Amino acid sequence: MHDYSVVIVDDHLLFAQALENLVNTFDNFKVLYQVNNGRELLTHLEKDEIAPDIALMDINMPVLNGIETMHMLNKDHPDIKVLALSMDDDEGTIIKMLRAGAKGYLLKDIHPQTFHGALNDVIHKGFYYSEKITSTVLSSLHKAEAPEVILKDREIEFLKLACTEKTYKEIAGDMFLSPKTIDGYRESLFEKLQVKSRVGLVLYAIKHDLYKI
């Protein structure tokens, strides 16, 4: 029985180093090296003959993030099993990462014992899905594939202004429209975005990054 090789892709140096120590205490795994982001990983893989068995990869990284990196790996190194590792339990992120081909998704608050189990699973079964991730994925299947909301430019403009303390009357002024027209935008957005009030608009805009706080 030989050791399986692991690389760590994470910009949190302290965490990465600590994680390396932890992985090295597992008797059948060995960390080859750490890199700080996806770009560095790809560079490494180009130069090295030996590819790792497993990549432990953070999702939020500078330069080249987890999801982008996954897509690159699929092309050039499909044999590397990627385990995503993140603070982020956002459903969308999880789904994207798994769809991109990650063999599992670990939240950083996972128990070390479970973590070892996850590594073993990925090697022997090819994947590891925690209970939480499984239920997230399953529940996402039930939701009718949200018909993608397409917003017109003018609607987006209005939506952004709705995220300020301006009154609709002022917004109308800013957009050179009658308050009643603005009222029309408001209403059609309520329908499109499935919200019931201006607060709903604000929350939607922030959640979808249309408005930065």
Place this chain on the structure above:
Amino acid sequence: MHDYSVVIVDDHLLFAQALENLVNTFDNFKVLYQVNNGRELLTHLEKDEIAPDIALMDINMPVLNGIETMHMLNKDHPDIKVLALSMDDDEGTIIKMLRAGAKGYLLKDIHPQTFHGALNDVIHKGFYYSEKITSTVLSSLHKAEAPEVILKDREIEFLKLACTEKTYKEIAGDMFLSPKTIDGYRESLFEKLQVKSRVGLVLYAIKHDLYKI
């Protein structure tokens, strides 16, 4: 020369375990135990005779967070040197934590070598401030001391509900208050937070992490 004792207070089990391994590789430090949040730490300290030299403490924790925990430690265990450890480089958080008595503030992307240095500094010099933290603190001195907004529990409760699509009438129901009382909260918050509308409340709450999207 004896080993200095360290406890780790972090709800990210994987990180905590990994960190423990890392600290144990430093020849003059030894991890006593880990706990998941401030409450557990306090419980531990009550029962144990031996107090640790250093507490490595995350800030965002469930149950009892870093800042609250600091305040408790000041009362009962002023000798424990606390090193805050966080992803969060938000200026307000840093200042609050240092003002609460933390001996240093580390971002989780710190280099392991530097980390060892920080531990040593805290033991021998009594504090460790990274360059980034120093400059943050210094630059904050220039800003006119924003008179700190103190929100009462009930106000915070209302503020969170104001970030939903509920009407004030519904919020009143949820809080078992008359709509008129809710109106009072709204008005006093407008004044306190210097906003002019419910949108302003929502933006304030989100910006100050009182409401998570």
Place this chain on the structure above:
DNA sequence: TTCAAAAAGGGGGATTTTCCCCACTTTACC
């Protein structure tokens, strides 16, 4: 201990904003 101030809960009522339904024009496009 006492007295005043602040906090917490609530009210009346006027004004504005927001919300919902409906209707009219103008493009745009098949």
Place this chain on the structure above:
DNA sequence: GGTAAAGTGGGGAAAATCCCCCTTTTTGAA
């Protein structure tokens, strides 16, 4: 040339905002 949108608005109801008022409880300092 018809039809479907986008763009524009009106009327009226409901909600939110605002300003003034009140009582009871808690707190803080003299």
